[in-house]
């Protein structure tokens with residue numbers, strides 16, 4: 001036996017030993033999580049097992065303790081799955097997302113809740129809201145803004161008519177691929193299907209590589225992937241999940257024009273989330289139609305040194321909502337300085353609603 005094979009045997013024995021240790025520790029952790037669930041139930045029979053603020057703290061702690069060689073995000077993803085499996089022991093979490101199956105929103109839902117969550121596709125953003133409001137699911141996931149294409153107006157508009165809370169956020173790197181089926185003639189592609197947002201994110205690449213192909217907008221990337229199965233001269237632009245789901249081949253990888261192309265999704269639910277330590281708050285504010293309204297709105301944030309992360313304006317849809325601003329900022333409503341700012345803004349606004357305070361996205 002050569003030296004290298006002796007080493008290999010030893011290393012494999014060591015790995016077997018470590019796997020045994022990991023197995024034992026994961027089981028011990030799962031038993032602990034089960035006990036936590038029983039304690040929660042003893043206090044309140046309608047207790048919610050899932051605690052987004054606690055999960056954010058667990059993941060942040062793991063990332064700060066990690067010394068490699070795995071990078072911290074990779075390690076947090078492993079722990080995300082361990083927590084997801086622990087939680088599912090008691091009660092798998094049910095999550096509605098903007099479908100169909102294979103969309104980036106489903107990918108975001110699984111990234112946030114882990115693969116043990118039950119994810120249910122909905123046909124439209126307002127259906128996701130309705131399922132959460134009706135209590136048919138624990139949470140919903142909807143896209144809210146893309147770094148290349150901007151805000152998803154429909155999501156913001158739906159918040160105006162809803163009493164739902166924002167319970168979390170998740171940011172997903174969006175990679176688009178040009179996909180074909182096994183019957184597609186790759187030299188004869190004359191039509192490309194995708195969602196309008198994705199066409200926007202791949203515009204330059206398409207102009208350079210397929211200037212003459214017809215671009216056909218459809219309701220989702222997953223729908224585009226499905227259509228390609230039946231047409232020999234068509235391709236689709238979609239992500240990994242849709243490619244796998246429909247068994248498509250990648251003709252070109254990562255064709256998005258900007259390498260940092262990412263989408264932010266919101267987790268919506270019916271509970272308010274306690275402080276996690278690094279939180280964000282989203283509010284919607286209506287101001288009266290008068291000069292200086294925007295300045296009046298923002299001035300208290302500046303004075304109290306609160307960091308705004310986003311501000312969007314939407315047209316009002318009623319007489320009361322003259323100007324409607326969606327504002328995200330760092331901090332939690334339970335912090336005194338945030339409460340002070342909101343009190344001041346409330347006096348200046350014709351209406352203010354806190355959509356939610358929630359942990360800043362970790363993964």
Ligand SMILES: C=C(O[C@@H]1C=C(C(=O)O)C=C[C@H]1O)C(=O)O
Nearest residue numbers: 033036049050051054055083086
């Ligand atoms: C164990 C708990 O319940 C759930 C499971 C968690 C875990 O596995 O670490 C964390 C938060 C909750 O979603 C808890 O609240 O601590």
